[in-house]
Amino acid sequence: MRCTIVPPHILERVAEADDPALRDIARRSLALSSGARAERHAYTVRPAEPNEDFVPNRTIADAGHKETLPGRTVRTEGGRETGDKVADQAYAWLGTTFDFYEAAYRRNSIDGAGMKLLSTVHYGKDYDNAFWNGHQMVYGDGDGTLFVEFTGALDVTGHELTHGVTQHTANLDYYGQAGALNESVSDVFGSLVKQWHKGQTADQADWLIGQGILAPGVHGEGLRSLKAPGTAYDDPKLGKDPQPGTMDKYVQTYRDNGGVHINSGIPNHAFYLVATSIGGHAWEKSGKIWYDTLTGGKLANKADFAAFAGATVATAARLYGDGADETKAVRSAWKKVGVKI
Amino acid sequence: MKVRVVRSGGFAGVERHGESDSDRDPVLAGLVGRVDLGALPPPGRIPDQYQYDIEIDGVGATVGETQLSGPLRELVHHVLGRPR
Numbered sequence: 001m002r003c004t005i006v007p008p009h010i011l012e013r014v015a016e017a018d019d020p021a022l023r024d025i026a027r028r029s030l031a032l033s034s035g036a037r038a039e040r041h042a043y044t045v046r047p048a049e050p051n052e053d054f055v056p057n058r059t060i061a062d063a064g065h066k067e068t069l070p071g072r073t074v075r076t077e078g079g080r081e082t083g084d085k086v087a088d089q090a091y092a093w094l095g096t097t098f099d100f101y102e103a104a105y106r107r108n109s110i111d112g113a114g115m116k117l118l119s120t121v122h123y124g125k126d127y128d129n130a131f132w133n134g135h136q137m138v139y140g141d142g143d144g145t146l147f148v149e150f151t152g153a154l155d156v157t158g159h160e161l162t163h164g165v166t167q168h169t170a171n172l173d174y175y176g177q178a179g180a181l182n183e184s185v186s187d188v189f190g191s192l193v194k195q196w197h198k199g200q201t202a203d204q205a206d207w208l209i210g211q212g213i214l215a216p217g218v219h220g221e222g223l224r225s226l227k228a229p230g231t232a233y234d235d236p237k238l239g240k241d242p243q244p245g246t247m248d249k250y251v252q253t254y255r256d257n258g259g260v261h262i263n264s265g266i267p268n269h270a271f272y273l274v275a276t277s278i279g280g281h282a283w284e285k286s287g288k289i290w291y292d293t294l295t296g297g298k299l300a301n302k303a304d305f306a307a308f309a310g311a312t313v314a315t316a317a318r319l320y321g322d323g324a325d326e327t328k329a330v331r332s333a334w335k336k337v338g339v340k341i
Numbered sequence: 342m343k344v345r346v347v348r349s350g351g352f353a354g355v356e357r358h359g360e361s362d363s364d365r366d367p368v369l370a371g372l373v374g375r376v377d378l379g380a381l382p383p384p385g386r387i388p389d390q391y392q393y394d395i396e397i398d399g400v401g402a403t404v405g406e407t408q409l410s411g412p413l414r415e416l417v418h419h420v421l422g423r424p425r
Contacts (some may be wrong), residue, residue, distance in 0.1 A: 129351045131389035133407075147353070156352065163388040174386035182388065210353070223353050238355060254403075255347060255394060257386055261354025 054108040056098040057116045060087045063123040063138075070136060071120045086151050090119045090139060093157035100158070100193045101165070104283045105291050110164035112295075117161070121151055130156050132163035146215055146238055153212045158193035159186040169295040170303070177304040179260035184267035185294055191226060192283040202275040202282040208232060226272040229265030245269040247305075247338030266337050267305060273333035274312075278326055285326055289316045309334040310341045342373055342398045346420040350392040359421040368419055375412035378402040393417055 048054070056077065062084070063071035074082050081088050094117050101107040109115040118136035127140025130150035137160040139150045150156050163186050166172055172182040187209050195205045209232075210223030220233025220241070229243035243265030244250060250266065253259045271290060275282035293299060293308070293315045300307060313330050320326040334341055342364070348357040363370040376397070384392055384405035391406040395417065409417055 128353065128355075129389065129391065131352065131387060133387055133390070146355075150352065159352070160389065174388055179386070186388070242354070255349035255356065256354060256392060257350060261350060261352075 048106060048108060054098070054102045054114065056095055056109065057114065058091055058094050058098075059116065059118045060091050060094075061118065061120045062087060063120050065122055065125050065141075067124045067127075069120055069123075069133065069138065070118060071123075084121075086121050086139075086141065086149050089149075090121050090137075090151045090157070093151065093154050094119060094137075094161070096154060096197055097158050097161045097193050100196045100283070104192070104196060104287060105295075107165070107295075110161060111168040115164075115168075119157075130160055132160045132167075134167065137161065137164075142213065142215065144215055146218060147213050148215050150213055153210055154197060155187075155190035155194045155209050155211070156213065157190075159190035159209065162186040162189040165189070166294065169297075170299040171301045172299075172303065173301050174257055174260065176258040176260075177263070178302050179257050180263040181267055181303060181305065181308050183260045183264035184271070185290065187224060187226060187264060187268050188271045188290055189287070192287050195281070196283050201280055202286070203279070205282065207272055214238075224261075224265065224268065226268040229269050243268075245337060266339065267308065270309070270333045270337045270339065273336055274329050277329035277333065285320070289319065289326070289330060292319065305339045306341060309339045313341060343396075344369060344373065344398075344416065344420050345394075345396040346417050347394040348391050348417075348421060349394070350390060352389045357421055359423050361420050361423045366423075369416065372412050372416040372419065373397060376416055381408060381413075384408065 058077050059073055060075040061071040062074045063069065074084065074087050075091055098109060098117065109117065120136060120138045123138045123140050126143035128142055128147045130137070130139045137157065142148045142150065163182070166182055166185055172178045174182055190209055191205065191207055207227035208222035208225055211221060214220050214222070214233065218233065218238055219235040220238065222232050224241070224243060225232040229245035230241050232241040234240045242251065242262050244263065245265050247266060251259045251262045253262070256262060271286065274289070275286040278285050289312055293311045296315065299311050303311070313327060316324070316327040316330045331341065343362050344360065346359045361369050363373050378395060378397060378400055381402050381404055384403050385407060387405060387407065393404050393409065395402050395404065
């Protein structure tokens with residue numbers, strides 16, 4: 001069942017209307033309102049009943065190797081398999097990610113109110129990327145030399161969908177340290193979806209992002225490692241994983257929106273340290289600390305690493321007590337990666 | 342004219358570099374005159390999209406993937422196809 005009473009629901013309906021002009025205006029308004037922090041926190045989502053079963057509303061579209069969105073709809077919720085393994089995999093992983101957020105955090109979709117999930121597959125030609133454009137997920141098939149289909153890895157879908165969750169909650173600016181936190185949160189929950197799906201504990205997980213999307217012959221285990229940032233790949237064609245795991249190796253750059261995919265290694269590693277210190281299923285206590293910090297409404301959208309670290313300590317103290325082992329684990333992890341609280 | 346392009350960002354965060362000189366590259370020579378880096382809006386900050394730093398004879402601009410169209414798009418892909 002879908003939660004209702006989200007004030008922008010009218011806009012959302014118009015955003016899906018047939019009239020393209022109306023639709024564009026509504027979508028722009030929605031994008032603007034999702035960026036307006038004060039307004040966003042005034043939204044009240046009706047609390048879900050304790051046993052309410054959330055049901056995803058998925059749509060998969062095929063871009064036919066063009067770069068036009070969203071493309072032709074090939075499968076909608078409950079629809080039959082298409083026979084295209086890329087489209088069907090995208091549909092399945094969307095469902096798994098939706099179920100993870102429901103099971104772990106009682107979240108009903110990206111916006112917490114049953115938002116429609118739209119993914120476009122077969123985007124572009126030899127396109128080595130996947131992204132979240134503010135409304136939907138988009139996946140390339142890879143060029144076959146460096147990368148294969150980005151729909152293959154569950155954590156890629158978890159990563160992209162979490163960009164949507166972040167947009168609807170803390171809305172971390174996609175630049176500099178706030179941007180690296182935005183990236184890190186997507187990696188953390190991307191990895192947690194995979195761990196949840198496999199039923200793994202923190203010590204059993206591979207803590208890799210993008211395992212399985214590197215083309216055969218490329219030297220690497222994946223694209224990023226939360227366990228050991230900077231070690232995921234080292235390949236003549238791809239280069240070497242540039243991620244630092246500690247503040248003394250922080251990379252100052254204007255490229256990549258201020259190194260958002262590089263410096264995310266630091267908060268990524270902090271999460272790994274918390275999860276392995278607390279032990280057990282990482283989505284339970286460690287993930288809950290990160291999730292509540294992200295969605296609690298107190299985090300500034302320009303938060304730097306220190307502000308985020310302080311907020312995770314406060315969340316842990318609220319959930320488990322100031323002197324609890326869990327809270328100590330969070331303090332110790334940030335100290336180890338060199339972030340002063 | 343010397344043209345440099347750096348692609349950064351994307352889900353993978355893997356950088357790509359390319360460079361060419363219009364004096365020795367007739368295709369590029371046909372494109373540079375049709376591109377005005379000064380007329381570009383600031384790049385959008387869209388999670389995991391590519392970011393392109395383009396430099397033509399020392400004058401640079403940063404653009405997002407969605408802003409690449411027409412001759413600028415052709416120029417970027419042409420130069421990135423010529424690794425430095």
